[in-house]
Amino acid sequence: MTSSLSARVARFKQDQVLDAAIAVFARKGFHAASMRDVAAAAGVAPGSIYNHFENKAALLLGxxxxxxxxxxxxxxxxxxxxxxxxxxxxxxxxxxxxxxxxxxxxxxxxxxxxxxxxxxxxxxxxxxxxxxxxxxxxxxxxxxxxxxxxxxxxxxxxxxxxxxxxxxxxxxxxxxxxxxxxxxxxxxxxxxxx
Amino acid sequence: MTSSLSARVARFKQDQVLDAAIAVFARKGFHAASMRDVAAAAGVAPGSIYNHFENKAALLLGxxxxxxxxxxxxxxxxxxxxxxxxxxxxxxxxxxxxxxxxxxxxxxxxxxxxxxxxxxxxxxxxxxxxxxxxxxxxxxxxxxxxxxxxxxxxxxxxxxxxxxxxxxxxxxxxxxxxxxxxxxxxxxxxxxxx
Amino acid sequence: MTSSLSARVARFKQDQVLDAAIAVFARKGFHAASMRDVAAAAGVAPGSIYNHFENKAALLLGxxxxxxxxxxxxxxxxxxxxxxxxxxxxxxxxxxxxxxxxxxxxxxxxxxxxxxxxxxxxxxxxxxxxxxxxxxxxxxxxxxxxxxxxxxxxxxxxxxxxxxxxxxxxxxxxxxxxxxxxxxxxxxxxxxxx
Amino acid sequence: MTSSLSARVARFKQDQVLDAAIAVFARKGFHAASMRDVAAAAGVAPGSIYNHFENKAALLLGxxxxxxxxxxxxxxxxxxxxxxxxxxxxxxxxxxxxxxxxxxxxxxxxxxxxxxxxxxxxxxxxxxxxxxxxxxxxxxxxxxxxxxxxxxxxxxxxxxxxxxxxxxxxxxxxxxxxxxxxxxxxxxxxxxxx
DNA sequence: TATGAATGAGGGTTCATTCAT
DNA sequence: GATGAATGAACCCTCATTCAT
Incomplete structure (x- = not known):
């Protein structure tokens, strides 16, 4: 199923971003960490995070x-x-x-x-x-x-x-x-x- | 005692600012509250807070x-x-x-x-x-x-x-x-x- | 070359900002000129300058x-x-x-x-x-x-x-x-x- | 002459402030030095400087x-x-x-x-x-x-x-x-x- | 979907100056 | 004259978010 594959990829990227967010938040704290920090740690562009999470707070929910x-x-x-x-x-x-x-x-x-x-x-x-x-x-x-x-x-x-x-x-x-x-x-x- | 009087006044003003900070922080949270908010609640100018507290964090210590x-x-x-x-x-x-x-x-x-x-x-x-x-x-x-x-x-x-x-x-x-x-x-x- | 193009554009924007900085600094002096002044003269938002120059002093170096x-x-x-x-x-x-x-x-x-x-x-x-x-x-x-x-x-x-x-x-x-x-x-x- | 005496005193204070300004400006530069710095170095209150000099620039003229x-x-x-x-x-x-x-x-x-x-x-x-x-x-x-x-x-x-x-x-x-x-x-x- | 430059509101803080005491 | 707390405009800079590419 194509949809399953793309969904798998999407899930993977999402996890990648979440891993980065966890690492960055744990190290710098939520407010001290910027979306740029998270993006850099995840190896993606800042804007890309918003394809997976609505906003910064949504990262915490994730x-x-x-x-x-x-x-x-x-x-x-x-x-x-x-x-x-x-x-x-x-x-x-x-x-x-x-x-x-x-x-x-x-x-x-x-x-x-x-x-x-x-x-x-x-x-x-x-x-x-x-x-x-x-x-x-x-x-x-x-x-x-x-x-x-x-x-x-x-x-x-x-x-x-x-x-x-x-x-x-x-x-x-x-x-x-x-x-x-x-x-x-x-x-x-x-x-x-x- | 003159020194006691001015000290008393200073203490009073400090308390005034602290009261405002407590109210504002309790209502909006520390990060969401701005120094402007605190100043407004205390009825003083933003810059005046810094006559009594070194910075925003010092309000928390107070x-x-x-x-x-x-x-x-x-x-x-x-x-x-x-x-x-x-x-x-x-x-x-x-x-x-x-x-x-x-x-x-x-x-x-x-x-x-x-x-x-x-x-x-x-x-x-x-x-x-x-x-x-x-x-x-x-x-x-x-x-x-x-x-x-x-x-x-x-x-x-x-x-x-x-x-x-x-x-x-x-x-x-x-x-x-x-x-x-x-x-x-x-x-x-x-x-x-x- | 794509990289060359984007680099060219970046260079152009940088020059645009630098031109503005030169004009503003020459007219008002370095300290009297604000980043807002430079941004306005360059026709960009204040925050945009920091995409090209680390800070105000970096404009002088430029x-x-x-x-x-x-x-x-x-x-x-x-x-x-x-x-x-x-x-x-x-x-x-x-x-x-x-x-x-x-x-x-x-x-x-x-x-x-x-x-x-x-x-x-x-x-x-x-x-x-x-x-x-x-x-x-x-x-x-x-x-x-x-x-x-x-x-x-x-x-x-x-x-x-x-x-x-x-x-x-x-x-x-x-x-x-x-x-x-x-x-x-x-x-x-x-x-x-x- | 009373006026002469008070004038002498005034001149002395003025010199005191100017000495301080020279020391402070030489050390920190004009813009980096604050009136508070100058006052502290002169051993007077910040407001007192304005009894002798119209403003910060007047210190330079002095x-x-x-x-x-x-x-x-x-x-x-x-x-x-x-x-x-x-x-x-x-x-x-x-x-x-x-x-x-x-x-x-x-x-x-x-x-x-x-x-x-x-x-x-x-x-x-x-x-x-x-x-x-x-x-x-x-x-x-x-x-x-x-x-x-x-x-x-x-x-x-x-x-x-x-x-x-x-x-x-x-x-x-x-x-x-x-x-x-x-x-x-x-x-x-x-x-x-x- | 990914990008990253652009945005601009808003942040904390400074400081020359004033003025009631 | 001396004081120093109060002022508030203005500063530089950050950053979550957007959007044209």
Missing amino acids: IVDRMSARAAEATSLPPADANLRDLLITAIRTPLAAMTGETTELFRVILAEILVNRDLAEQFRRRVLNPMLSACGDVLASHLPQASRDTWLRVVSAIVLGLILQRLIDGDAALPLPEDLADALLAGLQGAAP | IVDRMSARAAEATSLPPADANLRDLLITAIRTPLAAMTGETTELFRVILAEILVNRDLAEQFRRRVLNPMLSACGDVLASHLPQASRDTWLRVVSAIVLGLILQRLIDGDAALPLPEDLADALLAGLQGAAP | IVDRMSARAAEATSLPPADANLRDLLITAIRTPLAAMTGETTELFRVILAEILVNRDLAEQFRRRVLNPMLSACGDVLASHLPQASRDTWLRVVSAIVLGLILQRLIDGDAALPLPEDLADALLAGLQGAAP | IVDRMSARAAEATSLPPADANLRDLLITAIRTPLAAMTGETTELFRVILAEILVNRDLAEQFRRRVLNPMLSACGDVLASHLPQASRDTWLRVVSAIVLGLILQRLIDGDAALPLPEDLADALLAGLQGAAP
């Missing part, structure tokens, strides 16, 4: 789209018959482990823009955040009674988000071990108090 | 400065002989309660910029984040053994930050009750599992 | 470049088997004759900037001044012994520069005739003294 | 005024019964010798502005240039017949101006010895040619 695919892969590994502790450790470690190198910087930039860009926030919620929360909730569902499930989902997701945010704000701060966090959460504060 | 003062007030309330549950509830509720109206929007903007502006992040850590964490840690110190204190401080601070971040990303999401969170954390996941 | 081309043409006429007097007259008259109308005003502006702009001075020396001195020195070489050649080159070049400067400072002052200057220099002061 | 005084001193040394060669050497050496350190830089800046500022040029001609030329002409008058006097005055003054200009354009170029120049001019080119 990046979030791609993040959603990656997130789906990462989350799609349900450890079958794991116990609660292992599930917890996995739920905490997986997102934190993803935060390395360029990914960290990209997420930093995306998050900064999400906070200030309504459309992007919406997209991020729909494509990345909610799916991850759903998956997480499903896993918890088999281990917790309905009553406490929602609360603990909020707790765990907040912890993960909070740790990532701390990491982004203070790159030097050491992250706690997922095992320690899991054990503490399992035992509860009462178990810790003398 | 805002963080002010936030640190507010944070100090809010944190300075140690509930004396409170039990662990009450402390926990207070530690969670206080920062969340502060997130209302313009404060939310301002924090949104500041946070977005912190993620991307090294100087501002440093200032924020030194003036706002670390003091709050220290105060929180001090309170926990009298209730937890050394061993688990650090972990629980990380847990609690991460939860608070994470909840705030969720709120900023999804303004419609209902926040969980501090009481529920506290009870869950006290009992631990083991207590929740059937 | 002007000096062009002066160097003109200077080369003017200097390239060695009167073959001329005698010393004719050479002298030519060496004095040629640069002075070039100082008419807009050229005068342009040179006034360029010189004013050269005095204060290191890069421009370097460029002017390399592209305009030294080539002219070299050419002048070569001509003298065949008429003077090594010993006095350098001194007389300095004398003649200083006289020309000095006369031009006097002209620029006092536009009304009449220039002496090259013939009179040449005769005086040939005869020497001793010949003039009673 | 500087030229002062130069005229200095020039008068330097020129006022008539070598009594000197011979023509000594006169020539003195006429050449004196202005060149004045070009050292800060004076050079100041003259560079003043000259750059003279080229572009009609009022300043007029002032410079009336107060500095013409008096020096007159003095020089008077000296030559006793050694040269009317006929050649004007031509030689132009020659000598142009040489001096030209040498200074060359020096300003190329700070590294060595100046020729006044003695060599004088001897060459005395003997004439015919004397030099083989």
Whole structure:
């Protein structure tokens, strides 16, 4: 099919531009990066980007789209018959482990823009955040009674988000071990108090 | 004292500009707001801002400065002989309660910029984040053994930050009750599992 | 050749801008002229200038470049088997004759900037001044012994520069005739003294 | 006399500001130096300068005024019964010798502005240039017949101006010895040619 | 579809000058 | 006279976007 071929080519170019945008945004930030920068990194002319993306903001939406695919892969590994502790450790470690190198910087930039860009926030919620929360909730569902499930989902997701945010704000701060966090959460504060 | 008077006036004008900057940044965001916007909101000429702040970024530093003062007030309330549950509830509720109206929007903007502006992040850590964490840690110190204190401080601070971040990303999401969170954390996941 | 065509067009636009810059600078001076002025005179948008010249100072460098081309043409006429007097007259008259109308005003502006702009001075020396001195020195070489050649080159070049400067400072002052200057220099002061 | 005292004080302050202006202009150039810079160097408030000088350009006029005084001193040394060669050497050496350190830089800046500022040029001609030329002409008058006097005055003054200009354009170029120049001019080119 | 020169609004900032104190 | 904060026009330059080729 000719249309399929041209569509494939178009998709390829689009990916090329998106790769460049990711690299450039991660390195310089969204506002500091110019469309010229992205075009240069992608090896295309500035005007060509507009054949694939409506405007600069659309590049961010495209990046979030791609993040959603990656997130789906990462989350799609349900450890079958794991116990609660292992599930917890996995739920905490997986997102934190993803935060390395360029990914960290990209997420930093995306998050900064999400906070200030309504459309992007919406997209991020729909494509990345909610799916991850759903998956997480499903896993918890088999281990917790309905009553406490929602609360603990909020707790765990907040912890993960909070740790990532701390990491982004203070790159030097050491992250706690997922095992320690899991054990503490399992035992509860009462178990810790003398 | 003459010097005190002129200093007082200078401080007043500075505050006037800062108020305007806060309002404008909260409404339009940092990058979308121009110095002209701030000047207009402050009722001064564009050039006059530079009599009080070195440049646009310095306005953000000034805002963080002010936030640190507010944070100090809010944190300075140690509930004396409170039990662990009450402390926990207070530690969670206080920062969340502060997130209302313009404060939310301002924090949104500041946070977005912190993620991307090294100087501002440093200032924020030194003036706002670390003091709050220290105060929180001090309170926990009298209730937890050394061993688990650090972990629980990380847990609690991460939860608070994470909840705030969720709120900023999804303004419609209902926040969980501090009481529920506290009870869950006290009992631990083991207590929740059937 | 396609590349040749687009290069030709680019060169043409560049010249167009440079023409405008020359006219505007000559009329208003370098500092008093704004990029908007130049753009308006060139019939392009202000931002377009930056497609051809890196910044305002680069316009001056471009002007000096062009002066160097003109200077080369003017200097390239060695009167073959001329005698010393004719050479002298030519060496004095040629640069002075070039100082008419807009050229005068342009040179006034360029010189004013050269005095204060290191890069421009370097460029002017390399592209305009030294080539002219070299050419002048070569001509003298065949008429003077090594010993006095350098001194007389300095004398003649200083006289020309000095006369031009006097002209620029006092536009009304009449220039002496090259013939009179040449005769005086040939005869020497001793010949003039009673 | 009270008026005399206050006038003295006023004159003193004015000198103070002028000293500062000279230092600052010589270091940074006229356009690059701000009134704030001058005020700071003078130890006064920016607004105070306007009590003594009408505007920034008037500072330049003041500087030229002062130069005229200095020039008068330097020129006022008539070598009594000197011979023509000594006169020539003195006429050449004196202005060149004045070009050292800060004076050079100041003259560079003043000259750059003279080229572009009609009022300043007029002032410079009336107060500095013409008096020096007159003095020089008077000296030559006793050694040269009317006929050649004007031509030689132009020659000598142009040489001096030209040498200074060359020096300003190329700070590294060595100046020729006044003695060599004088001897060459005395003997004439015919004397030099083989 | 790809190009890249052209656009022009808008950015942050400077600074000579004024004037109320 | 001295002050220095306030002024606001004007500066150079950037850059997302367009469109003729």
